[in-house]
Amino acid sequence: MTFDEITPEMAVSFSFEKTALMLFFMYIFPYLIGSIPVGLILSKVFLKKDIRTVGSGNIGATNVLRTGSKKLAIATLFLDLLKGALPIMGAYLHHGFGLRPEAVLTTGMFIILGHCFPVWLKFKGGKGVATAFGVLIAAVPLAGAITGVVWISTIFITRISSLGALAACAIAPIATYFIYGSAPAVIVALISALVIARHHANIMRLLNGEEQKFGKKKDKDVIASE
Numbered sequence: 001m002t003f004d005e006i007t008p009e010m011a012v013s014f015s016f017e018k019t020a021l022m023l024f025f026m027y028i029f030p031y032l033i034g035s036i037p038v039g040l041i042l043s044k045v046f047l048k049k050d051i052r053t054v055g056s057g058n059i060g061a062t063n064v065l066r067t068g069s070k071k072l073a074i075a076t077l078f079l080d081l082l083k084g085a086l087p088i089m090g091a092y093l094h095h096g097f098g099l100r101p102e103a104v105l106t107t108g109m110f111i112i113l114g115h116c117f118p119v120w121l122k123f124k125g126g127k128g129v130a131t132a133f134g135v136l137i138a139a140v141p142l143a144g145a146i147t148g149v150v151w152i153s154t155i156f157i158t159r160i161s162s163l164g165a166l167a168a169c170a171i172a173p174i175a176t177y178f179i180y181g182s183a184p185a186v187i188v189a190l191i192s193a194l195v196i197a198r199h200h201a202n203i204m205r206l207l208n209g210e211e212q213k214f215g216k217k218k219d220k221d222v223i224a225s226e
Helices: 008-034 038-047 061-065 070-095 101-116 129-139 141-158 161-180 182-198 200-207
Strands: none
Touching: 008 070, 008 101, 038 061, 038 070, 061 070, 070 101, 070 129, 101 129, 101 182, 129 141, 129 161, 129 182, 141 161, 161 182, 161 200, 182 200
């Protein structure tokens, strides 16, 4: 078929299919990747346990740690981080590194939404800290690195996981703004707001001085930060 043989109807159909495919790979596919419940899968495969019946019932790395398996908790943390980073890296490799940060951050937002509200678990997922960090380190690496330093340093100093996550959320939009500009910073602010909202119970315990620290005996009902 030559170019002259393409009808307007065919052109519209092709344009629609191309747009639908683009939307799928920009938003739906990243959401599905983010919604993979890594902690739940690992705990079922290696511990024969449903992590949702342990501790806080959260599917993240901190609650996996409550099973007593440090290796599995580290694996959960690492794989949740990769969930955020790999789709962003794939977008850069496919479209080139000229992509604007706000474009890939928008995709990253859907990855995090998938982690927090996975369709497979009736939209009851994790709190998005590790996955959000993966998105930042891939999309805005300098801001992501600063955020990571604040996250880890705060946990090291205070021994409170949720406080580290909240401090990281506070610094991430600021670092993004000064390094990458206002447009990426707005999306990072939305990501931070989502993660902070997922920590509402932790915030109340912090205000009441009841949040648990690492190294102390943990009540099985304590809610993890991740």
